[in-house]
Amino acid sequence: MLSRAAANEVCSPITCKDCGIFGLCREVNGPDIDLRLPETIVRNRRLLKRGDLLYRVGERQHAIYAIRCGSIKTYVLTDDGRIQITGFHISGELLGLSAIADNQSTSEAKVLETTMVCEVPLDVLEMYCERAPSVRQQVIKIMSQEILDNQELMLLLGKKNADERLATFLLGFSRRFQKRNYSPSKFNLIMSRSDIGNYLGMAEETVCRVFTRFQDDGLLTTERRQVQIHDLARLKSIACG
Amino acid sequence: MLSRAAANEVCSPITCKDCGIFGLCREVNGPDIDLRLPETIVRNRRLLKRGDLLYRVGERQHAIYAIRCGSIKTYVLTDDGRIQITGFHISGELLGLSAIADNQSTSEAKVLETTMVCEVPLDVLEMYCERAPSVRQQVIKIMSQEILDNQELMLLLGKKNADERLATFLLGFSRRFQKRNYSPSKFNLIMSRSDIGNYLGMAEETVCRVFTRFQDDGLLTTERRQVQIHDLARLKSIACG
C-alpha cells in the first residue's frame, strides 16, 4: 500500500505553480504585465512540521498564507478552552483571511503533516489589489467562497444527524481530491478520528461507529485513515445537501 | 410600553447616512473626491414588507444590499428542505456577500418586518473598488468580519450547550444594539422563538425552557419578544466565549 504522503500529495520543486495564489502569480506575470511589478507576490516560503502553529489566537497577523503541499487544520476556541475545528486545508488553499478585519487572528492554525506554505504580506496583497484588477477580484472571490463553505458547515452542525455529517464530510474530501486529479473514491484522510469528530460536532466514538456502520452496509472500506468509497451515489443521498 | 418598531429602530428620511455602506458613500464624497465619481454608490432603494424574499437560492444575483432600517434573516437549506438560519441582520449591515464568488446566491434572505434596503450593483461596487482604495479595503474588511462572525456561530453550534447558546445569542444582540446607541439591557427581539431555535440549533421548546430558567434565576425578564437583562455579567460568564 502507498504511504500516506504519496497517496494524496507530492511535493514538487518550489515554483509558484501549485500554490493557492497561482492565479495571482499568473496574473502578475501575464495579462497585467504592463504593471511592471518587479517581484512575485509571494515574499517568503516556510517549511513546517507536524504540530507547528502557523498562527495563533490574539497574535498580530501581517500575512495570509497559501499551502503549497501538506495540510493544516484551523480552529476557534471558547474561553474555557473548548476547540471547534473550522477547516482542514490542503495544497492550493488560502489561510488567514479572517484576520484582515483587524490584523489580528481570532483562530489558530496547526500543521497536520510536513507542510510548505507561501506567505503573502498584507501590504503586498493590498498593493496588488490596487494595481491588478484580476488579483483584487480573485481575493474577493476566495473570501466569498470561504463564507459559502462556512455556511455549509453551519448547516451540517445545526441540522444534520451523525450519518449525514460523516457522509457530507467524506463527499467534501472526495470532491476536493478529485479537483486536484487524485482519486475521488480512494484517499487518505489527513486527520485523526478525534479531529473529524471535533469538526463535525460529534464524539470520536460516534465517528468510529458510523464508519463501522457504513462499512457493514457496503458503502465503503476503511483501514485506519485509508478510505475506499464503493458507492458514491448512495453516500450522496445520505449526505443530503 | 413602546411598540416593537419604536423600541429598536426608527426610520429616518432617506439619506445614505445610516446604511451599511455609509463608509463607502462617505469616502466617495470625501477624501477620494478627486476621483470625480459622478453618482452615489447606491443605485436603488427598495421597501420590503414582512415575508418578502430579498433574494433566493439559485437566483442570479447582481447586487449586494445594505439594510437602512428593518430586519432580515438569511438561511441555507438542505436538499430535503431543512433550514439553517445563518444570521439576523439589522440596520447598517450588509447582505449578499457570499454571492460574489459566482454571481449566484446559495442562501435566501427573508424580511422579518417592514424594511428598507439600499442596493449596490456588483459592477458598480467593482468600479468603486478599482478607483477608491478605502472602499476596496472596507469591502474586504466587511467580508473578513463575516467570516469571523460565522466562525463564532460554528463554535456555538459545535461545542456549546443550550444555556450557553441562548446566553451567547442574547449577548450578541445586546452588543449590536449598544453599538447603535440603543439600550444593551432592554430590547425587542425581532424574531420568533422558532427562528431563535433554528439559528441556535435547538428546538423551539428548548429555547422557551431556557428563557424560563434564566428568568427564574433572576438573570432577565421576558414578555414575549421584549427582553430585559438584569445581570449582564452573569450572562457573560454563562455564554463562555
Place this chain on the structure above:
DNA sequence: CGACCTGTTGAGCAGCCTCAACATAAGTGG
C-alpha cells in the same frame, strides 16, 4: 521492547427532541 497514541467496541446515561395540549396575542373578515 515498552510507552504512547490512535482507533474500536460496549454499557449506561442524560440532554435535548418530539409530540401533545393549552394559553395568549395578532390578524382577518363580516
Place this chain on the structure above:
DNA sequence: CCACTTATGTTGAGGCTGCTCAACAGGTCG
C-alpha cells in the same frame, strides 16, 4: 367592533440519539 382563525409562546411527559466512561487492540516511535 366583535367573532373567528391563525400564529406564537409555554409547559409537561416520554423517548431517542449521541455522549461519557471504560477497556482493549493494533500501530508507531523512542
